[in-house]
Amino acid sequence: MFIYKAAVVGGGAMGAEIAQVISYSGLPVVLKEVNEELAQKALSKIRKIYQQRVEKGKMTPQELESKMALVSVTTDYAALKEVDIAIEAVPEKMDLKKKVFAEMDRMLPEQTILASNTSALSISALGAATKRPEKVIGIHFFYPAHVMKLIEVIPGLATSEDTVADSIAFCEGLRKLPVRVNECAGFLVNRLLMPYLNEAAFCAQEGGATLKEIDETMVAFGFPMGPFTLVDALGLDVCYDVVGVLLEEYGSRMAPASLWDEVHRLKRFGVKNGAGFYNYNSDVQSDKTVDDILKKLKPTMGPKIPFSQERLLLAMVNEAALCIQEKITAPSDIDLAVLAGIGFPQTRGGVLQYADELGTDVVLQKLLELSKAYGERFFPAPLIRRMVLAGFLGKKTKRGFLEYA
Numbered sequence: 001m002f003i004y005k006a007a008v009v010g011g012g013a014m015g016a017e018i019a020q021v022i023s024y025s026g027l028p029v030v031l032k033e034v035n036e037e038l039a040q041k042a043l044s045k046i047r048k049i050y051q052q053r054v055e056k057g058k059m060t061p062q063e064l065e066s067k068m069a070l071v072s073v074t075t076d077y078a079a080l081k082e083v084d085i086a087i088e089a090v091p092e093k094m095d096l097k098k099k100v101f102a103e104m105d106r107m108l109p110e111q112t113i114l115a116s117n118t119s120a121l122s123i124s125a126l127g128a129a130t131k132r133p134e135k136v137i138g139i140h141f142f143y144p145a146h147v148m149k150l151i152e153v154i155p156g157l158a159t160s161e162d163t164v165a166d167s168i169a170f171c172e173g174l175r176k177l178p179v180r181v182n183e184c185a186g187f188l189v190n191r192l193l194m195p196y197l198n199e200a201a202f203c204a205q206e207g208g209a210t211l212k213e214i215d216e217t218m219v220a221f222g223f224p225m226g227p228f229t230l231v232d233a234l235g236l237d238v239c240y241d242v243v244g245v246l247l248e249e250y251g252s253r254m255a256p257a258s259l260w261d262e263v264h265r266l267k268r269f270g271v272k273n274g275a276g277f278y279n280y281n282s283d284v285q286s287d288k289t290v291d292d293i294l295k296k297l298k299p300t301m302g303p304k305i306p307f308s309q310e311r312l313l314l315a316m317v318n319e320a321a322l323c324i325q326e327k328i329t330a331p332s333d334i335d336l337a338v339l340a341g342i343g344f345p346q347t348r349g350g351v352l353q354y355a356d357e358l359g360t361d362v363v364l365q366k367l368l369e370l371s372k373a374y375g376e377r378f379f380p381a382p383l384i385r386r387m388v389l390a391g392f393l394g395k396k397t398k399r400g401f402l403e404y405a
């Protein structure tokens, strides 16, 4: 099915950007909001994104107007009668999303694909709120949607292959990088990212290194920012909610470090409210809150295994191996996703290439040591054991998670 016209339902932080991306690709898009004021606010935000491109000399004012002519806003589903795909971007509340899916199902043509930009809710559950679950899919953009290339395309249990193919083609038409991710809690990127970020907190609370040392080590490895700076940028409240979803589905191996609990309890959510792991208020000379939390936590723990960049990365490698085992996505897509969605250093090729460089036998041995010290969160994925038995040792044998010429 070719997509001639699209809709976005919800024009907040993500919805307005998604509508901008769609119009930029040349497709007409209609954005639905709850009232005229919010609809106009979304329209202004879209114009502002284009205006920034004009100011940077990346487009002319005439081109801006021709792109804006593709965008319309509404408060009424009646204006969505001709769309081939509708992307829901309302707040992350299951009850609200189910209500919106039921409304879209009632009001939109029966062949229209109904997509959700949800970060963590079940696509299968949203499908069940409609009479067309085969047409319901996750199309998960990353923030900021007009900058980030990666999109996770997530079929639910009842989604048809046609819907998957049409959605991937649609995302490619937006000049994005779609990666198919079969439904699981956290989808792919958050499922790989959170154990890495959480492990940084475990290392800090054991006293193996300071937050700053951990951040600097990961930046030296090639990440654009360290794990604590990243959590502060994403918002500890958002990360904590995601970890809650992971914990519910995967059990205690995803439990947040006590340091996360304590900083979250103080409502230090990061840059957005002035303080998180670090303090961002310029008038604050010194803030000992996190140091005091660390002092309180340390006596009960102690570094059984010293902090190293490897320890953080192995948490991600092990989760990636579990994803491959569960057929969540193709191995090569995992590396694409971490490069485009997590900021994994391009020079390292991705988390699986990193593991293959280390050698899967070395990965297994280190995971065994870590699981002896820390328990189930480092239990090696059975796939890694099988790969070692099969002699798929990584780059040195030209075959590991990936194959090498």
Ligand SMILES: NC(=O)c1ccc[n+]([C@@H]2O[C@H](COP(=O)([O-])OP(=O)(O)OC[C@H]3O[C@@H](n4cnc5c(N)ncnc54)[C@H](O)[C@@H]3O)[C@@H](O)[C@H]2O)c1
Binding pocket: 009, 010, 011, 012, 013, 014, 015, 032, 033, 034, 038, 088, 089, 090, 091, 092, 093, 100, 117, 118, 119, 120, 141, 142, 143
């Ligand atoms: N913000 C992020 O970084 C981010 C990143 C990726 C995915 N997401 C996901 O995107 C979705 C939206 O998040 P957001 O941050 O843009 O939220 P937001 O609160 O900024 O915007 C949501 C908008 O939806 C509107 N809305 C509510 N009910 C509606 C209805 N019935 N019809 C039309 N509009 C309605 C609200 O008025 C609001 O403007 C969530 O599922 C979130 O998990 C967010």
